[in-house]
């Protein structure tokens with residue numbers, strides 16, 4: 001299986017300050033990878049590097065030829081006095097046809113919203129419209145940078161469940177950054193703990209019990225892990241042949 005993206009021995013600095021060093025990660029098709037780490041640990045920089053918006057000072061980013069990336073930003077400020085329907089928003093920056101727009105809205109879980117004004121949407125609906133926009137070009141890799149900031153916990157959990165559903169349907173890889181450890185731990189196949197370098201990585205249960213992770217985040221994510229195991233057991237209960 002050819003990976004979607006690999007970074008090799010990446011170093012990035014700004015104004016003489018080293019932000020990333022020796023970062024080597026791989027994202028495979030169909031997996032949900034979450035980057036966690038303290039403020040300023042280089043998470044957004046790593047996403048932007050993978051998206052091609054930041055150049056490494058050292059090392060290489062190798063993308064699968066023809067790789068299509070969909071990007072969901074943290075938040076987008078729209079002028080609330082500017083009338084703009086959801087459908088019109090999906091035409092920015094590139095026009096799309098109605099059928100494509102409707103499919104993307106359905107995949108993002110906001111299918112009846114096309115005629116609504118962007119200013120009338122709830123925070124969760126707004127983020128789903130951003131997700132729909134990222135899905136318009138049928139990405140192989142979906143990148144989300146703290147896409148649930150400002151949502152409450154049930155809203156975030158619902159958003160990440162939708163991301164899993166999108167991954168299951170489209171088979172795209174997902175790379176995301178989140179501070180909501182207890183929520184993302186249950187939605188991720190693999191977690192990378194970043195602090196300028198990769199401290200540790202692995203399945204959520206491996207990472208949350210790693211000493212490097214505990215040093216950064218403490219041991220308060222036990223509940224998250226229970227949730228992960230519970231959901232996992234639950235799925236197997238319904239799919240005994242799984």
Ligand SMILES: Nc1ncnc2c1ncn2[C@@H]1O[C@H](COP(=O)(O)OP(=O)(O)OP(=O)(O)O)[C@@H](O)[C@H]1O
Pocket residue numbers: 014015019037038039040041042043044045046
């Ligand atoms: N374009 C830039 N120019 C100068 N410094 C930058 C630039 N982008 C990021 N930095 C600096 O690099 C460091 C890492 O930033 P980054 O946004 O990648 O961290 P982060 O882990 O995403 O942080 P947070 O959790 O607070 O969002 C910060 O000190 C930031 O100020």
